[in-house]
Structures are given as C-alpha cells and as structure tokens.
Amino acid sequence: MPEPVLELRSVTAGYHRRTPVLRGVSLTLGAGEAVGLSGPSGCGKSTLARVAALLHRPWEGTVRLEGRPARGFRFRAPREQRTAVGVVFQQPRLAADPRLTLAALIAEPARATGRYPELADRAAALAEAVGLSPGLLARRPHQVSDGQLQRACLARALLLRPRLLICDEMTAMLDAATTAALVAVVEDYRREHGAALLAAGHDRVLLRRWCGTVVDLDGTVVDPDGTRVDPEAGAARQPLRWRS
Numbered sequence: 001m002p003e004p005v006l007e008l009r010s011v012t013a014g015y016h017r018r019t020p021v022l023r024g025v026s027l028t029l030g031a032g033e034a035v036g037l038s039g040p041s042g043c044g045k046s047t048l049a050r051v052a053a054l055l056h057r058p059w060e061g062t063v064r065l066e067g068r069p070a071r072g073f074r075f076r077a078p079r080e081q082r083t084a085v086g087v088v089f090q091q092p093r094l095a096a097d098p099r100l101t102l103a104a105l106i107a108e109p110a111r112a113t114g115r116y117p118e119l120a121d122r123a124a125a126l127a128e129a130v131g132l133s134p135g136l137l138a139r140r141p142h143q144v145s146d147g148q149l150q151r152a153c154l155a156r157a158l159l160l161r162p163r164l165l166i167c168d169e170m171t172a173m174l175d176a177a178t179t180a181a182l183v184a185v186v187e188d189y190r191r192e193h194g195a196a197l198l199a200a201g202h203d204r205v206l207l208r209r210w211c212g213t214v215v216d217l218d219g220t221v222v223d224p225d226g227t228r229v230d231p232e233a234g235a236a237r238q239p240l241r242w243r244s
C-alpha cells in the first residue's frame, strides 16, 4: 500500500498555550484523494491547513508527508518537503510580493529553487491555464483585481508540481465565474498528476462538489449527498479523526 501523502496524528496546535485551537486532531490523505475541511469560522481550518503545509509548528503530535516525518516548520522546513506541498490562501494580497509582476510571482518558486530557465515554459503555460493574458502578467499586484491575483497565486502553487495541494478558502473572495475557473484548473492538475487536495472553506456545497468527502473539524464526516456519516462523532464534538 502506498504511503499517505499527508498524515497528521494527534496534532495539538494553536497560538496561546492555554487555549489550543486544534486538540488531538488526526487526518490521513491518500495519493490523489480530495478532502474538504469545513466548520464554523474560527474553528481552526486555516491553522490545520498551515500545520499540514509546514507553516505552523504543532505543540504535540506528528506530521508526515509522503511517509516521512516533517523535519522542520516554516523556514526550517527542508526544501524537498516544502516544495511537495502547494498552498493557496484566502487573501492573495497577503501572499504576494507587491514588487513582483504577476509573471515573476508565478515563476517565484522556480527562481527560489534554482530551476528558473527549466520551468519558464511551464510558468507560461500555467499563466495561460489560469486565464491571465500577457497584459495582466506584466502588471503588479496593486494593478489587478483580487480574482486576477488569486489566479496568479494558484499558478504559482502548481509550478513545482506538488503532490499535495492545500487550498485554504481559495475562492472565498471570488465571483462564481472565477471560482469555477480556478476549481477547473485544480481538477485538471489533479487528473494529470494524481495530486491530493485538502480544501478548507465555508461553502459546503462547493466543497462537496469539489471533494466528494467533507469533514467537519468537530469530527463529523459528510458524504457527497450531504448525509452525516458519523453523527455520533459530531454530536460529541470529538476531535477530527479522518482516515480514508
């Protein structure tokens, strides 16, 4: 059996020691699997996404990527683990260097890993796939809309061909047309590369259509037709324990 792409075991994490946001959360994501993460505002979806992306160090528990324990978080995360995960956040403006043109923004991971010339064609192809014209690619973040900037952020997240894509409320600020376009780009990418997806969001309808399986952070699993698979866990507000 292949190793899961992502495995969180009994993760406890937060920002203030006395009030952890995540308590004993476990989640396993197999290769090619798509799981949606829902739950009320402030329940810890983004925190979980950041732990999984090695951007936030948990206080307890383990994080494994492709079978290997996380060897560090944030700037200490080793490059091969960091680049195995692509992340798109809710607010593109907080995730984009305002000095870069959109073309340079998309190519940023290639430059950071010394693979720029090699991946220049792929960066251009991704820019086209997300619907950015050459005119828009020459602009800087303050000269484009949130939706246009988010398109660039998605292209950037896919550049190094991550095995796991984490979309943390990627479409929360976008209109229906942009949402549909970006979801389609993610789906094409996953079909082509067999990548796994962890998508956090408020829009249960979109998450169900997109991911098939949606898990509430309170432990409730919701299957594609909206039925609660495990109502007991939800009622008891058990920590999330999702294993496919």
Ligand SMILES: Nc1ncnc2c1ncn2[C@@H]1O[C@H](COP(=O)(O)OP(=O)(O)OP(=O)(O)O)[C@@H](O)[C@H]1O
Pocket (backbone or CB within 6 Å): 015, 016, 021, 039, 040, 041, 042, 043, 044, 045, 046, 047, 048, 202
């Ligand atoms: N950097 C931070 N410092 C301190 N507290 C934080 C920080 N980031 C988040 N929190 C707190 O942690 C809790 C969980 O936040 P998180 O953003 O993970 O929730 P969420 O489920 O993603 O919420 P939303 O759906 O509103 O985006 C909240 O109470 C929030 O106020």
